[in-house]
Amino acid sequence: MMSHPIRGRAGWVSLALVLLCGLAPGLSRAIGAQDGDRQLWDSEFLKKRPPAPLANAPSTPPRAPAYRRTSPSSNARADSPTAEVIGITIWRLRPTTSADSRDSRLLLQEDGGTAEWTHERVEASTSFKAGDRVRLSIESSRAGYLYVTDREQYADGTSSDPYLIFPTLRIRAGDNAVAAGKVIELPEGSAFRLRPMQPDYRGEQLTVLVTPQILDEVQVAPQIQKLDGALVARWERQWSALTEHFESVGGAGQPYTKLDREAGAEGRLLTQEDGLPQSLFRLAATPGRPLLLVLPLRIAD
Numbered sequence: 001m002m003s004h005p006i007r008g009r010a011g012w013v014s015l016a017l018v019l020l021c022g023l024a025p026g027l028s029r030a031i032g033a034q035d036g037d038r039q040l041w042d043s044e045f046l047k048k049r050p051p052a053p054l055a056n057a058p059s060t061p062p063r064a065p066a067y068r069r070t071s072p073s074s075n076a077r078a079d080s081p082t083a084e085v086i087g088i089t090i091w092r093l094r095p096t097t098s099a100d101s102r103d104s105r106l107l108l109q110e111d112g113g114t115a116e117w118t119h120e121r122v123e124a125s126t127s128f129k130a131g132d133r134v135r136l137s138i139e140s141s142r143a144g145y146l147y148v149t150d151r152e153q154y155a156d157g158t159s160s161d162p163y164l165i166f167p168t169l170r171i172r173a174g175d176n177a178v179a180a181g182k183v184i185e186l187p188e189g190s191a192f193r194l195r196p197m198q199p200d201y202r203g204e205q206l207t208v209l210v211t212p213q214i215l216d217e218v219q220v221a222p223q224i225q226k227l228d229g230a231l232v233a234r235w236e237r238q239w240s241a242l243t244e245h246f247e248s249v250g251g252a253g254q255p256y257t258k259l260d261r262e263a264g265a266e267g268r269l270l271t272q273e274d275g276l277p278q279s280l281f282r283l284a285a286t287p288g289r290p291l292l293l294v295l296p297l298r299i300a301d
Contacts, residue, residue: 045085045141045280048180052271067280070125071245084285085141086208086293087277090124091256093117093133093191104255108133108191117191119256123247124279127300128203133191134297137264139277140210142291143179147209147218148186149232153296155200162207162232165192167220174220178210181271185264194299203298209235210291239292244282251278 096105096116104118117133128134138146147167152160167176171188178184186192194204217231259275262268281293 045087045180046272048141049270049272049274050181052273066249067246068249069244070123070247071243082285082287083282084210084291086210086281086283086291087139087141087279088124088208088281088295089137089260089278090122090126090297091119091135091137092122092126092128093119093135101255101257103258103261106135106189106191106256119260121248121251121254121278123252124245124295125247125298126252127298128194130194130196130201130299132194134194135191136186137260137277138178138184138186138208139180139182139270140178140291141180142210142285143177144210144212144291145214146176146178146184147207147211147215149207149209149227151205151207151232152197152201153203153205154198155202159205161229162227164218164221164225164227168224169220169222176220181269181274182267183263183270189265194297196299201299203296206295206297207232207236208293208295209239212288212290235290235292236294239290240294241292242284243293246280246282248276248278248280 093106094117096118100118104120106117106119107114108117119135136148138148140146148165149162150165151162154160166184166186167174171186172184176184218227257275259270263270263274281295283291283293285291
């Protein structure tokens with residue numbers, strides 16, 4: 001998984017996560033035109049965001065991006081009236097060049113000083129390299145409380161102990177409340193580094209959980225903390241659901257923007273007119289039951 005618990009310097013953990021931003025009008029048409037499914041994205045995600053203030057609303061609505069399905073069509077739950085969406089944008093960092101905008105850059109403390117890096121969107125199925133630096137943006141269509149755990153994955157199919165990478169007191173002072181339009185950016189002002197701790201390392205497995213109430217079994221700690229593996233296995237057994245996965249066509253490679261910074265770092269609430277996430281995960285949901293998404297982040301051989 002990511003090279004787990006904070007190894008050494010604060011803010012450096014090896015992991016693989018996921019991010020997000022939102023949905024927009026016409027998304028149902030953009031997806032439905034490709035796979036013939038009757039999607040209800042407007043009511044499931046976009047319309048749960050607040051409308052743009054009239055003074056800021058554009059004269060013509062922005063064109064919805066096209067998305068392509070990456071999950072089997074057999075996973076479709078187009079008729080589910082209670083489906084919910086988790087949007088994730090994974091940012092992979094690369095060395096900054098003079099052509100990169102100020103908004104896309106991040107200054108990081110590294111061995112021997114500081115270095116400047118530029119964010120670029122990648123798809124959730126991307127094969128990463130050992131040493132890659134990543135960040136995540138996550139948004140939920142349902143209000144609740146966000147928990148993200150991470151485990152290293154090994155060549156023989158086994159995994160490490162799970163670690164709770166969010167919430168921690170280091171990020172938003174432990175506030176893990178989410179809602180449509182509210183983006184959680186991980187980590188805050190830093191990056192996760194995918195650092196193998198043993199030779200047969202094959203990547204990370206993230207479990208993204210949105211619960212209706214705060215979990216009594218989890219106490220927010222100052223830093224990343226190890227969890228009981230049986231506890232996380234029970235969550236996954238009880239709350240896993242059929243999931244559809246869509247990727248923004250042409251979104252991979254796009255840089256971090258002023259809007260991404262305002263939503264993630266500055267906490268601006270996104271509206272129905274704002275930008276969308278790179279990866280969308282539509283989960284069959286039951287009212288009052290947590291949403292749970294398992295997301296693998298793979299390292300190339």
